[in-house]
Amino acid sequence: MLIGRDETRCTGCRTCQLACALCHFKENNPKKSAIGIMGEFPAPGKYHISLCTQCEKCIDVCPEGAISNVKGIIKIDPDKCTYCLACVDACPFGAIFTHRDFKIPFICDVCGECVNICPTKALYWKE
């Protein structure tokens, strides 16, 4: 299962980011979310959602071999990661995130909290 994105339904409310950070870090901080929401205003007037599609490009570029796909979840091994950010630069979807509080990047682990809370079904389960 993967999480699908329908950008035409996204309202930019960022509730998904709140839920994501609460689930993974128990912190009320949308800046610690593995989902990116970016507006394009005043024109054309739409939102873009950045979310891992499991393309595995990050696995290919990681010089330390720290990233792997474990049963459908992209994981970064904190012992191997050197915070070189090659994965962040290489991600075609801008879906690998960092925060100054953490020493490794973070990626969606398909927990589905965002799908549960998204008020407009812009995020949904996809086979």
Next chain:
Amino acid sequence: MKPGYGGRILRIDLSEGKITKEPTPDALIKDYLGARGFIVRTLHDELSPGTDPLSPEALFITATGPLTGLFVPSSGKIQSGGKSPITGGYGEANSGGHFPAELKLAGYDMIVLTGARDKPCYIVVDDDDVRIEDAGELWGKGSITAEEMLKKNLGEDFQIATIGPAGENLVKIACITHDFGRQAGRTGLGAILGSKKVKAICVRGTRTIPVHDIDGLIEVGRRMYQQCFTNPAFELWQTYGTSAVVNWANRIGAFPTRNFQGGYFEQFTNISGPRMRKDIVLINKACFSCAMCCGKYSRTTTDDYDVHVEGPEYETTAMIGGDCALGSIKDIAYANYLCDEYGIDTISGGSIIAFAIECFEKGIIDEKDTGGIKLKFGDAKGVFEMVKKIALRQDIGDLLAEGATKASRTLGKGSERFAMQMKGLEQSGYESRRAPAMLLSYMTSDIGAHHRPSWAVTHDLATGRDSVEGKAEKVIELQHTRPLFDTLGVCRLPWIEMQVPVSDYAEAYRKATGIDYSEEELLGISEKIWNLTRMFWVREIPGFGRAYDFPPARIYEEKLKGGTTDGGILERDKVEALLDDYYKLRGWNQNGIPTPEKLKSLGLDWVIKDLK
């Protein structure tokens, strides 16, 4: 660390360029909760009585509440305030978008600006790094244009509030715009920023907002979201937002039409929610953490214009549509865009233009005053031109920029009778001659004739549209409940439209802060704040009293024209009776001034000195 709060107050003395950060005092948190409470207490403490609102000594304050930015539906709200340039009394405006949560994530509960720059500037708050930058070519630009330029310069992840040319020109109905279309619209606060030469405030925050009981907050937050998701009206609200109110307001005859000459606009189906959705809306656009997404982002296109605009919201459609008799949603949206870009409040702007049109039609002003424009109800081009003239203070626009009260006093010839304002603030979008509780809401609102503190039209429908008995009690209840949302830093709409109970907000407050206030105690603080805003008027306006709560004569002298409220009027003795009841229930004297006993009972002994 103060759970539920950003924890710091940011003070910027613009004259000196001095920036200080101080911990948010525990006593302020305990006694005034946040946002609105912080603003009114700070104004009492730090603004010298009688200060000119546009002088360097004046204060501009913007403040979040304890629920702002938290996992609670629609927690993206902030209050901005100061001594109002248009009324001279308590000035406050509520706004949403993403700036409020961002400020809290940067670790601030409140920004207090004092002094003024010599040269135009903008303020950058980047977590702990706060700086004042030269505005350069931003000065003179429209609000939306300036926001776009700043985003390009600073980065997409900054949240930015700007003023337009109207704020720069000290137009007294100037607003503050953020997120390409959300406004702190009312009471002319954009002019205070303009007087301080502050073009914009730009914020980025990455800190975690501390929470007392995070699991408890998640639980109550989830319950509140579920209440929204499962409400039968949820989808309807998402589809139309506040524009859904247009049809209803016309059906019940409460839609301001032709400067409040009537409560029914015969072309309303052309400007209704469904028509707007079909003709101009591109996407739904929400404030932070909001499930309801009232915001409708639109593109309005004809041979004459092609612009993107957020809205129009109900209030804009009412005041520019009905009140100026514009029967095209595209034209209303374009006027909305002009107001946003030039930086004027669409409510006061629509109202003042409607007033000017009526003056023109009655021969009180003519083409010499308007710079050659023939004003006429229903003529969109005249409305477009007037928005610009007010913002740029050209021709009659210079006088109208002072507000309807000053304009009507200057023009005379009976125009005071139809300058639709109370306490100097133009009335917002509900005609209320046949809604006495709503009228009383406007009369006694603590910023002037605005619907935010109390909105009671449905109460009037349920309890009698001409009766005044029992109305004051309801208005007082609403004036404590609705502003509580503004104090907590959340939007009231999930409560009103999705029936999320107040008790859930009280629980969320306790989980967030660890402060054990009950719902009743929170409402008690709301009453204290209400009395304190009243005392600000008492302090600032010589001779303040009952006369300031009175509506314009049109309300009790002229019958409504058209629609289901045709012929409706509220006689003067009923207006007086509403105030008599209200003052008595409030514990104020019959001149509308809080008594020393009342103030003492609310723990406001320190303000008794201002009773003079």
